[in-house]
Amino acid sequence: MISSMPLLEARGISKGFFGNPVLKGISISLQPGRVHALLGENGAGKSTLINLLSGALQPDGGEIAVDGKAVSRFNPGAARAAGVAVVQQELSLASELSIAENVGLGAYPRRFGLVDYKALAEQVKTVCDMVGLTEALDTPVGDLSLGRRQMVEIAKALFLKPRVLILDEPTSSLSAHEAGILSALILKLRDQGIALLYISHRLNEVRALCSHVTVLKDGVVTADQPLAGVDAEGLVKLMVGRDPGDLFPTWEAVLPGEERISVTGLSAGMVRDIDFSARAGEIVGIGGLVGQGQEDFLLGLYGALPGSVKTARLCERDGLFSDVGAANAAGLAYVPADRKKEGLVLPHSIATNLLMPSLGKLTKNGFRDRGAEKNTVLQLASRLMIKGDTGRPVQALSGGNQQKVALAKWLPLDPSVLLLNDPTRGVDIETKREIYLMLRGFAAEGKLVILLSSDTPELVHLCDRVLVFRDGRTVAALQRAEITEEAIVGAAMGLTSREAA
Amino acid sequence: MNPVSTAVRGLFRSPPLLTFLLVALVWLVASLTLRGFGAYGHLRYLLELSAVIGIVAAGQTLVIIMGGIDLSVGAIITVTAILLPLISPAADPSGIVGIALALAIATGIGLLNGAGAAYLRVPPIIMTLAMATFLQGLLVMVAGGSAVSVTNASVIWLGQARPLGIPAGVILWIVVAISVLLILHRTPMGSRFLALGANPVAARLSGISITRNTLVLYALSGFFSGVAGILILGMNRQGYVGIGDPYLLTSIAAVVLGGTSILGGRGTYAGTIPGAILLVTTTALITIVNASPGWRSIMFGSLILALLLISGREARR
Structure with a gap:
């Protein structure tokens, strides 16, 4: 293979947020006429890398080079000048504007100082034809389906006549037909000498389109090699595999007790037709790629998202909960993933946050019982090892301690079912260890813990069994002996568990 | 750290206290410089006027603390003041039945506001504004342009009586204030x-x-507006269309002057109390200045803005 001058390179770049390193000195080199795959699990640092390559973020260390020359300040303007275009995973279109206006945004042709719509339509038509957009160009983008909008997004990137095109999960909302058009287009662009970076969780697509792969794992590159000769299982192996160390407690499975949750045909949000049951004393893991319906599943059980079931029995009660209060009364508790937005009232004190769910219980003659409240707060603070004044605003605490507050506020209600949505995300190692110990402790006490996690090792080392979600359905139900990172990631990627194992 | 500067800083962190001190300062300076301002009768009159705003602002404080706003308080006051004389049954000489009916109506209107906001997900600002407009139309049809005189004995007593020299309206305000402070800070x-x-x-x-x-919450706001409407009716002895209008802006201004965040989540009625007194005092001072009504309005608007900039400012990050 002829190695030519790379169009865009990252050379040993690192980037951290709030002292938390996300990329640790990684390099990637995008060659003209090549489709380069970027793979990695949730949180491996892919989005950060894309933002650095498109100038949206500046690296803390290392450099970005264009045509072999380092660029000192690679900002969005420099990226545009270098011919870098990105098709984002989250759509960035203005839904009130037409297809033509969106595609040409920022580069409208002018005539007498006004937008020349006729010229715009002509210019836009070329790229729209390329991606197979046959709709009238003055159709508002808001009227299009998600898949068509994705095609507009791609046309918008092509309109800039890019030399480097970055596609972040472009097919996740496309129909098979549209995906086919896109694949053909990608190969055509490649043959025109454009450098493409392709991020996808669909391994078959990656193998069909790409000739080179970079694998990210916890912010470092674990593989940078030609794709030829690597099969799907090989790719999965490249993405997992790390030493869990002594982060996780050792534990013995508890003999499962009575059935706490049993639903058939549960649909809520993007979750479709799920059968599920779980018993006291279990930790049931929920895995999969981000946003495959795992959260909606928890919210549906919690009564926070309207849903439907064929049959449901939750904590000795028939049917789904109509609101969160009813779920709490029956013994369910939920810890959200985004503790700052959903878990805590940040400007309020630690004590106020800890008391929020149990306010109604700690009363005397209808008024708040200050003595009982104080005792409760003291007990929780000592159990959580939160030192200092509990009158401080909760936002003064570290992320790990905030998470402990978001979890511990439920303990006064003594819930029998804990629904946990990624409880260790953005939490330091020490607090992770404490939370893991707590979770196994809950199971030993006979509580049912449902642990949704984007951290695969957590699922492997803490759970009695694991369900893997994909497209709103469960695609694998792994028992204790079958739970491996390979099995979870393989199922999440759409391989059958047999292939991955 | 210097204890004095710590105390001063603590003071500036407590908007209710700050507003109280501002009121005290204005009263002191005005009493010393303006003849008649410091007379007991005049100060008592200012408190009587403050009581009305304070009671309307009781509901408004709670609503704003929960992140909403009630733009129908003025209309609910007018509804109560006009309907009460019409619905007080002649068979009840005490007038208690009429008061109970009027308060039930006011609370019911508030409940409708709440239902619109909670079930139909109409933003409170739209829901309560639409409600106000609707009620005004209804009142024009019921009462026409004429004023309605009150004969209800209890209402007149409330507006005129001074047990132990204290106006009944001020006593009512004290009761309302204690209830609201208990609700806000002592109940779940x-x-x-x-x-x-x-x-x-x-x-x-x-x-x-x-x-x-x-x-x-909106039912409570409707209830307190109703209470204020009855008090105003007693003080005026007449109800007419538009009687409640001045209390919309002043109730919101009193809340914000007292340091409650207009964005919700932070605040106390303890600040609204001096906020209401400060507003009334300011209005009184403007009236003393010999200016045309147009200029008085302009001065009042500018003063509210200035006071808010000084005391009710959102804490900067």
């Missing part, structure tokens, strides 16, 4: 209002019902 419900105002998503996921609390 008050704590829930604050949580909902600061972060409705987190509050809901912690089992706090947005629907139930919204209903209760």
